[in-house]
Amino acid sequence: MTGSEILVACEKVSTEAEVTGVRRQYKSLEFGPSSSISGSGERIGWGLRMTRNGKLGVSGEWGMIDPFRLVDKTISSCRYGPTTLFSFPENSPELETALTGNLKTITHDTVSDYLSTLQDRIRKIHPLASLTARVQWGENSFAIMNSCGLSGSYSKTTTSSRFSVTLPTDTGLLQSGYSLNTTDSLPVMNDVLDMLMLPIHSDGLNSLSAAGRKNVVFSPAAFSLLLQAVKAGVSGKLLAEGASPLAAMEGKQIIGNLLTIRDLPRLLSGAATAPFDSEGIPTRDKTLFEDGVFAGFLHDLRSAAECGTESTGSSGRNLGKHSKPVCTNLAVDPALEGSVNTLAETGSGILVTGILSAGGGNAASGSYMLDCGRVYQFRRGEIQGYHDGCVLSGNVYDALSKVTAVGSRQYRVGTDLLPFISLNSISVR
Amino acid sequence: MQKYRDLAEKAVASSEADFAEIRLVHTSRTTVIQAGLTHMNTGPVERFTGTTRVFISGRWGICEFSSPDQIHDALDKAAALAIQSKSRPVPFPVLPPACRDTFSDEESGVPLIDVPLREKTFLCRHYCDLLGASLSSGSARVTYDEIVRDRVIVNSSGTSVREIENLGSMKTQLVLPGGLIASEELALRGSFDRFKGREKQIVKMSRNLLLRKTTTSIAPGRIRVILDPELTGILIHEAFGHLVEADFLENNPAVAHLLRPGSRVGSECVSIVDNSLHMNQPGSMQWDDEGTPGEKTQLVSSGRIVSWLHTMETAAGSKASPTGNARISEPGKTPEARMTCTYMEPGTTTLEKLKLHLDDGLYLKGFMGGATDMDRFSIAAQEAWTVRNGVLRKPVAPVVISGKVTDVLGSILDTGDDLKLFGNLSGCSRMGSTAIAVTYGGPHILISEMQVS
Numbered sequence: 001m002t003g004s005e006i007l008v009a010c011e012k013v014s015t016e017a018e019v020t021g022v023r024r025q026y027k028s029l030e031f032g033p034s035s036s037i038s039g040s041g042e043r044i045g046w047g048l049r050m051t052r053n054g055k056l057g058v059s060g061e062w063g064m065i066d067p068f069r070l071v072d073k074t075i076s077s078c079r080y081g082p083t084t085l086f087s088f089p090e091n092s093p094e095l096e097t098a099l100t101g102n103l104k105t106i107t108h109d110t111v112s113d114y115l116s117t118l119q120d121r122i123r124k125i126h127p128l129a130s131l132t133a134r135v136q137w138g139e140n141s142f143a144i145m146n147s148c149g150l151s152g153s154y155s156k157t158t159t160s161s162r163f164s165v166t167l168p169t170d171t172g173l174l175q176s177g178y179s180l181n182t183t184d185s186l187p188v189m190n191d192v193l194d195m196l197m198l199p200i201h202s203d204g205l206n207s208l209s210a211a212g213r214k215n216v217v218f219s220p221a222a223f224s225l226l227l228q229a230v231k232a233g234v235s236g237k238l239l240a241e242g243a244s245p246l247a248a249m250e251g252k253q254i255i256g257n258l259l260t261i262r263d264l265p266r267l268l269s270g271a272a273t274a275p276f277d278s279e280g281i282p283t284r285d286k287t288l289f290e291d292g293v294f295a296g297f298l299h300d301l302r303s304a305a306e307c308g309t310e311s312t313g314s315s316g317r318n319l320g321k322h323s324k325p326v327c328t329n330l331a332v333d334p335a336l337e338g339s340v341n342t343l344a345e346t347g348s349g350i351l352v353t354g355i356l357s358a359g360g361g362n363a364a365s366g367s368y369m370l371d372c373g374r375v376y377q378f379r380r381g382e383i384q385g386y387h388d389g390c391v392l393s394g395n396v397y398d399a400l401s402k403v404t405a406v407g408s409r410q411y412r413v414g415t416d417l418l419p420f421i422s423l424n425s426i427s428v429r
Numbered sequence: 430m431q432k433y434r435d436l437a438e439k440a441v442a443s444s445e446a447d448f449a450e451i452r453l454v455h456t457s458r459t460t461v462i463q464a465g466l467t468h469m470n471t472g473p474v475e476r477f478t479g480t481t482r483v484f485i486s487g488r489w490g491i492c493e494f495s496s497p498d499q500i501h502d503a504l505d506k507a508a509a510l511a512i513q514s515k516s517r518p519v520p521f522p523v524l525p526p527a528c529r530d531t532f533s534d535e536e537s538g539v540p541l542i543d544v545p546l547r548e549k550t551f552l553c554r555h556y557c558d559l560l561g562a563s564l565s566s567g568s569a570r571v572t573y574d575e576i577v578r579d580r581v582i583v584n585s586s587g588t589s590v591r592e593i594e595n596l597g598s599m600k601t602q603l604v605l606p607g608g609l610i611a612s613e614e615l616a617l618r619g620s621f622d623r624f625k626g627r628e629k630q631i632v633k634m635s636r637n638l639l640l641r642k643t644t645t646s647i648a649p650g651r652i653r654v655i656l657d658p659e660l661t662g663i664l665i666h667e668a669f670g671h672l673v674e675a676d677f678l679e680n681n682p683a684v685a686h687l688l689r690p691g692s693r694v695g696s697e698c699v700s701i702v703d704n705s706l707h708m709n710q711p712g713s714m715q716w717d718d719e720g721t722p723g724e725k726t727q728l729v730s731s732g733r734i735v736s737w738l739h740t741m742e743t744a745a746g747s748k749a750s751p752t753g754n755a756r757i758s759e760p761g762k763t764p765e766a767r768m769t770c771t772y773m774e775p776g777t778t779t780l781e782k783l784k785l786h787l788d789d790g791l792y793l794k795g796f797m798g799g800a801t802d803m804d805r806f807s808i809a810a811q812e813a814w815t816v817r818n819g820v821l822r823k824p825v826a827p828v829v830i831s832g833k834v835t836d837v838l839g840s841i842l843d844t845g846d847d848l849k850l851f852g853n854l855s856g857c858s859r860m861g862s863t864a865i866a867v868t869y870g871g872p873h874i875l876i877s878e879m880q881v882s
Contacts, residue, residue: 063475063477080461175802371800374802391649
């Protein structure tokens with residue numbers, strides 16, 4: 001079955017229709033201290049979106065596809081769908097070559113060897129530490145066509161790696177996790193070690209109090225969670241709903257001038273890289289904050305129509321779901337000089353290496369309440385002690401306006417590219 | 430699915446592997462969202478996935494496929510991966526007793542999928558109107574989520590089981606300007622009727638949020654608290670349950686030693702079970718994802734460890750029996766030992782009597798978020814009320830409770846007589862994996878002291 005067959009089935013029942021197809025082929029390795037399991041797999045799915053009687057409906061199927069069932073379900077979805085505010089695009093995106101990384105060298109054996117070496121290096125630092133991991137690599141293909149004449153497709157390689165280290169210590173069980181996605185080969189092992197071992201300082205540290213207003217250094221993994229509210233805030237959907245704290249703030253200084261934040265859908269080796277978005281609109285790299293000044297929102301076709309502007313090629317959606325504007329590869333520019341982890345520049349404060357729980361915040365307003373589990377206190381750039389059960393709270397835009405230092409290199413966290421960051425006067429309980 | 434089950438039975442029968450297993454899952458997911466006056470629904474999104482798993486000479490291979498006509502090919506691929514694997518060999522799994530049976534929620538009422546979409550849509554709008562009517566500003570949102578799952582597990586040891594689950598959830602949420610949130614979720618397995626007639630709870634939720642609007646913060650510190658049944662359930666799930674999942678313990682021998690059966694982890698009043706046979710709750714399973722029958726597993730009795738949660742593989746490694754806790758978070762992945770419906774067993778003390786033990790403390794209600802790193806836990810409570818001399822006084826700003834797992838169960842002074850269970854369709858994620866449906870619960874509990882921030 002092809003997308004055009006589904007479009008034909010929609011001809012007499014819709015004003016406009018759009019079909020998307022996804023195919024994922026992968027291999028995987030699940031790794032533990034005592035054994036590993038090799039895997040492989042394939043997923044195929046089709047999504048259908050149509051306008052009918054002025055309403056927008058969506059549906060999708062994975063696996064066994066029945067085009068007529070898909071059409072029926074989408075008609076049903078139209079009945080209760082949102083009002084159609086836009087037409088599907090007519091112009092096909094330019095043909096792109098496949099976005100391929102170097103996956104030819106990856107086999108179950110090379111991944112197994114890589115993880116065994118990583119485990120050995122971790123155990124050289126902490127003999128009781130245990131590593132569990134899952135690495136999945138393969139090719140994703142995406143295709144789109146609509147009844148207005150647009151069609152496009154691309155494929156890309158992806159490697160998705162998830163690591164977890166557990167270490168029993170005298171002061172409790174320490175655990176750290178690190179996930180990253182690329183289109184490349186396996187991640188650089190030193191980067192993985194940096195991120196995994198950072199939260200695991202077990203030797204000779206005392207428990208210290210950390211309450212009050214503090215200088216706080218966020219590791220890239222912790223920074224990524226803090227940025228969730230910013231990702232929500234720059235969404236044109238939130239703007240259209242009247243809920244964005246960034247409404248009417250374009251051109252204004254919102255966060256510290258050390259921060260430049262970009263959305264990079266064209267980033268080489270970015271796992272969220274794509275030549276066009278999930279509505280077929282060509283993507284382009286965008287600056288969201290330039291030296292702390294808010295540059296503009298991300299839009300898909302619907303939010304653009306609601307806000308009277310153009311799509312920025314930022315549509316993202318899961319199969320069978322409505323589109324919404326999303327960040328792709330979010331990148332924060334590193335400092336041109338200075339230390340990697342900003343501890344030296346900050347002097348004294350606490351280092352947050354991971355967030356245990358982000359419950360209690362509100363992405364729409366920017367408020368956050370982050371329970372950090374264990375944080376580390378540092379003085380003169382050196383870690384001196386730890387504090388368990390530390391809660392940071394406040395508003396993310398206020399917090400980011402107090403940036404005093406940015407690390408001099410980026411690390412991958414999920415699909416983001418982030419440096420360490422140092423903020424002052426953060427409420428710590 | 431029946432014809433694909435027959436196909437799978439024939440395929441495993443022809444396999445020459447030491448052990449072969451095929452899982453076929455068809456899910457249909459529908460979401461209805463009413464946010465203020467805006468309505469949006471998605472789905473149903475249908476999904477068929479199949480996974481073959483093969484054990485040869487101590488090594489596993491696994492293969493995901495997307496169409497039933499690929500069953501034989503996927504079995505061959507899994508076998509090839511097992512043969513080529515350079516993993517250290519592991520013991521042969523402890524197999525469930527051979528069984529050929531089918532279980533469907535249809536036997537216990539009208540399945541969710543047979544309730545018309547318009548009825549679900551109307552109910553969401555009705556509840557959202559009720560929520561919105563109580564607010565002069567802020568936003569109201571009602572989300573209905575429905576998953577109908579048809580699961581077949583067939584293996585070469587004679588198991589062929591099929592279970593059809595109807596899972597539904599309705600989440601009501603109010604957000605005031607400034608970010609103060611109240612949310613409640615009712616998740617269930619089986620009939621749609623339990624979503625009806627919730628007007629009183631919804632009005633009560635609105636009133637409670639407005640009461641909390643003018644709250645003051647408390648100074649962080651170690652405070653004596655009473656947790657409501659929902660927070661008790663979360664505490665048990667996050668602070669203890671994940672620790673007795675045997676695949677985690679298998680990878681962490683030092684922790685496994687600390688939590689060996691017989692070791693003390695809590696006070697005398699602490700007894701905890703995992704019971705997958707509460708068939709009207711999410712997470713319940715007649716058979717787990719390896720075809721092992723669901724059961725009630727006593728995890729802790731009078732403060733001492735009794736058992737861990739096992740899959741077929743972890744049971745083999747620990748010389749134990751599978752407990753029916755093998756669960757798949759994503760197709761193509763190995764089953765993990767995960768909780769189903771986990772709760773603290775009730776005691777005999779009423780809530781009023783528990784409060785008498787609070788001269789100066791807090792009564793905490795409702796769950797807003799939480800997690801564990803297996804040693805420390807953190808739980809955000811929706812409501813916090815001061816209690817003086819056993820009497821509820823005034824609400825204060827939302828708080829986070831945290832602590833070390835090993836400390837908190839030992840500091841439980843008494844347990845209430847009022848067991849309540851709370852389900853969640855995507856309530857439990859472990860180390861970044863896709864969330865699975867679980868149920869948690871317990872009675873009110875009195876804790877001598879815990880960190881409140």
